[in-house]
Amino acid sequence: MEGNFYPLLKWMILPPLAGFVLNGLLGKKFLSERAGGILGSLAVLLSFVFALLSLSDLLNLPAADRLLRDTLFTWISAGPFTVDFALRLDPLSAVMALVVSGVSFLIHVYSIGYMHGDKGFHKYFSYLNFFVFFMLVLVLADNPVLMFVGWEGVGLASYLLIGFWYEDPEKASAGKKAFITNRIGDAGFLAGLMLLAAVMHAGGVYALDFSTLSANAQLAAGASFAGVNAAFLIGVLLFVGATGKSAQFPLYVWLPDAMAGPTPVSALIHAATMVTAGVYMLARMFFLYEAAPAALDVVLVTGCFTAFLAAVIAVAQRDIKKVLAYSTVSQLGFMFMAVGAGAWAAGVFHLTTHAFFKALLFLAAGSVIHGLSGEQDLFKMGGLRKHMRTTFILTATGWLALSGVPPLAGFYSKDLILEKVFTSGAGFVWLTGLLTAALTAYYISRLLILAFMDNYRGREHAHESPAVMTVPMGLLAALSVVGGMAGAAWLLPFLQPGAPPEHHSALMIAISVAAAAAGIIAAFLITGRRIGGGHHAAWCPRSLAAAWPRLHRLVYNKFYVDEIYEALLLKPLARFADWTFRVPDSKVIDGALVNGTARLFMSLGRTLGAAQTGNAQFYAIVFMAGLCLLLAAVLAGYYL
Amino acid sequence: MMIGPDLLNLAIYLPLAAGVLIALLPRAKEHLSGPLALTSSLLAFIPALALYTGFDPALPGMQFAQDLPWLSALGARYTIGLDGISMLMFILTAFLAPIAVLSSFTAVKEHRRFYYASLLALQTGMLGVFAALDLLLFYVFWEAMLIPMYFIIGIWGGRRRIYASVKFFIYTMAGSLLMLAAILWLYFDHQSRTGVYTFALTAYNNSAAGGTGMLLFLAFALAFAVKVPLWPFHTWLPDAHVEAPTAGSIILAGVLLKMGVYGFIRIAVPFFPEAAMTAGWPIAALGAFGVIYGSLTAWAQDDIKKLVAYSSVAHLGIVMVGVLVLEPAAVSGAVLQMVNHGLSTGALFLCVGMLYERRHTRLMADYGGIAKIMPAFAAVFMIVTLSSIGLPGLNGFIGEFLILFGAFKVWPCLALVSLGGVILSAVYMLGMYQKVFFGPVSNTANKELPDLKVREWLCVLPLLALIVWIGVYPNFFLRRIDTAVNDYIRLAGGPRPVFSLAKGEK
Amino acid sequence: MIHFLPLTDSVPLAHIVGLGVAVFAAGAFGFLVRRNLIVLLMCVELMLNGANIVLVAFSRAPASPDPQVWVIFMFAVAAAEAGVGLALAVLIWRRLGTLDIDALKGLRG
């Protein structure tokens, strides 16, 4: 096997597992709240340290040969089919591992403050560690099957954490919705893997690790299934998996609902790390997409459409977390646009910067919610820049980063994506992306204005969050500021060592900055002007709402996509299941066939029983007639 | 004692002997029957474990084999032995039996001596089925097992126990009679060809082809399909499960259903490879259809036990696809999935039984918010639920994954249909979990439920340990069945041709 | 004309068999038409007797002592049958006060 044997990798995933077990089993009884929180955070910190150590070892290798592997044991082996429990560190997974463990650590620390006093404190940290464990398995997996373990594992963690406050049936339902929607995607992922494995086996390739798959990608390109090119089909099916996990159209509906979980969870799982797994997976499997450019077109168009749709929906939301959730969906769309345009490194770059500023924004939102004792409605906030100064400054950093204002992180990555899309020749997609970038700047500015400007409109007393929450946010803010510059200088060449350096055209930069500026200005004009007017009761979206009431209702209700799914898919399916049980199962199979047979024999018995008159002589006559027949038959044998 | 046939016989007959002993206990000592039964089933597990550790995965054919004259006039011999597949089923049975016994300590209060005697006799019957290598011996064990099960459902069952037990009995009996007819046909046919009367399993491999082979195969297949249960022969299962006491459900789901699949592997397919090759697809298609059908019907249930029962139809459906596809990975997966289903569904029934003992209802609507009241139980139930859903890292995934990947290479359509079950299983299982465990505690009767007790932990923990173990390190089990799976595929005339992936005309 | 009867010391086997069959048929007829339980039993005895005659005949035609032994066995069977049958008849008479077979309809389905 190629690559260097590197036993350190397993130590990257083990501390969170240990943290999960310790906090989960012992937490409530033996650990204080502080100890539990520190234990959970330390476990992730340990992973981060190991990730750094591994990275330094990786960097010591020559650029073309940067691959470290750690095979723990043969996991599944049946017939010729073998899957190892093996980990892999290459530039891509190193970046991901660092982002995951780093951001996770910060959010763990933040959570100590945020979850203070919650009944399920230890459970929370054990779940969080559980998530980090599976996320690292996903990232470090050396084969798609093990990756799938992490893939579903993080889904489970997400399910558990969304439904963390399970006593609220709506939150529990949101968890279930997330899990099931993800399952639909996962089925696509599995189908893609099945086809991939079948193609490889047909070509005599039985190992499923990424290096082997990559080396044999032409097998998929040369095969076809049901008349369709296999590589294309695999690409699309895997992308279906990605749409589930990374909340792309049409499976994005679970992510906004997932905001039912604690806000740090939204930051960690539903913004920074888990939801980006789809992008990571596509980047990881990019060798397949190279063999099937048509699949990339699907990715590009879907990403673009999702980015635009989600940005539009975000414009009209009232719930601070919903705005950020749709923003995440939209930004994930950007990442898929990058992958779809063939620039997976740009996608991963945006993934990284997005992890910083979106985590920051979510944590800031969490800080606001925490400070307002649970209020999430933007219309009941306002003026918080006075009450929560630190949070305001941090949010503003995130705002600029997300809007794409140079030189903050978001500008670099988003600009790169738009440029790549443009150079790939997809003009319409580029235009839509540009529009979406403007919308992005608009809705995030709107959020900032509504929450922090003007005067406070709520009733609860607003208070600033403790340092254990603000310090991690500060670190994330710093990363949001410098992440873009550092990434452009260092991350891209690290990810794609052989690639030529980027040539940025000044025109492109100007256009994209102009779009961001337009969005911000529009937000201040539309939302901010109302503030100046002082119509506190007649609040800002009214201006848009008053201009296009129908359109506003449509957007505010998220284009009724949930309702459409409910009416067209879920309800009919549930009713069909019910019908299946009531009619074919109970009535036809059990009623008519099984018990019907029993009834048939019962009535047959009754009918024949009527012949039993009780008259013994009648029986005797019948008996003798039978005897005669028998004799006749025997004699007929002799004489005929 | 050497690890050999003596140990095998010990493992098989020890429970029966203990059962007779328990049945003969004086009435005053009735309270001893439970502990005695537990001890004896645990004692029987020791030789089974020894056999498992002493099993050499590399050797082909049967191990610990014994061949003694039995009914010489008929040519029937007492032939027993284990290969990798039956070894796994054997240890599963020996493993589940003590749990079933332990789970009934508080649940069964009447006729305890007879109850435990039945349970132990059932254990002997089940172990015998997996060890028997003589058709007549197999048939005797197969039928003998029905009787204690019939009693367990019919005497200690729920409200409609008589209906359920009679349905169970007649349904399986009808299938068995067809099998008996087929066995006799084979027996006399063999005699007329060779002049030897024999019931040895090995004598009948590839024994009939053409139309006769197909008819005989269908006779065997029907008998086994009822047991599996394959759609549409499944309706006895929900009734039997719902009415059976917890231990009965555990055994029923854990072991009895596996016998149908085992029958296909050991008898129906190797005896008539040609027919199995032809009829394999339709039967597997029934299985794949059953995956969707069982999931949908499970979704429609209000009763937890019934839901789990219908989920068994789905799980066994996918196992049938794996068994008949004759692809090494898929068959291995199917065999492992049989164990997985035994563990996870057994554990589910165990958990439902625990709930039932506390609240005496199985309707989901009567629960809600249980996670708050019984957090440990909720965690256990969650793990078991996830195992049933097939979450990676737990046992269910390994089996389903291998079956799907193996089957896809031969029958992509069936594999894709079965994949639908992956989605649906999450829908109905998590829906059930949510209704029972999440939400507010609306029913005041639920407020004071105690969490798991020591005895219940003892029941659940071994199952959980295996669920995780198989999920994380399945190779420990897969390694031991590899040879047997290859033997099976060879006898079945497989592997089947893989579908063409050649580049299309486009 | 003279030889209408075979004037030897032998008779055709068929004649003896015919006699037995005739007695058997007569008994059967009686069993079907009579009503008195005891008479029915007598008819059964008649049928047995007819069978015995056939057996004795066959012990001579292909000469063998075995059928005669069977006849002796039949006596024992007949005796047992008569004993039980008559006891039942008495019992029924005590219960129902009649021996009319039509009174016994308990065998109705």
Added chain:
Amino acid sequence: MRPLLLTAAFYLLSGAILAGAAGTVLLRRPLYCALSLLFTLLATSALYILLGAELAGLLQIIVYAGAVMALFILAIHMTGQDEPLKTPPLPRLLLMAAGAAAAGLFGLLMLAATRFFIAFVKLAPEPYSVAEQAGLIFGRYTPQFELLSLLVLAGIAGAVVAAKKKL
């Protein structure tokens, strides 16, 4: 003895047997039926002796004509059912069906018997010795004999139980 006499005796006995059988079936009073049956049985025993089955013939007199018939007559007197039953006559259909069944049986059996027309049975032959038959009973047929003894025992037990006043 002269052959003619033997033949004549055979046919006379046959006639007597048939007449007795007819009487048993057709006479209305049960006692007459019984006496007619007794007559048949005695004639049959004579036939047995004529056919050289001396042991069977003698046992027929002792067991059948003696013991069994005594039982019948006893039963008739015990129940006091010596009068013909006062029940409506049998339906014509049943009568015809019974007649047809009996006639069919007779016809078919006779048809079967025609296969033996060629064989002849010698009258008054040397009988098989009692010792020879005893040897068979206690030799080849020992299991059957034992079974029979069980049957008789069961019969006795059954009869006793059935005849007990209170059951």
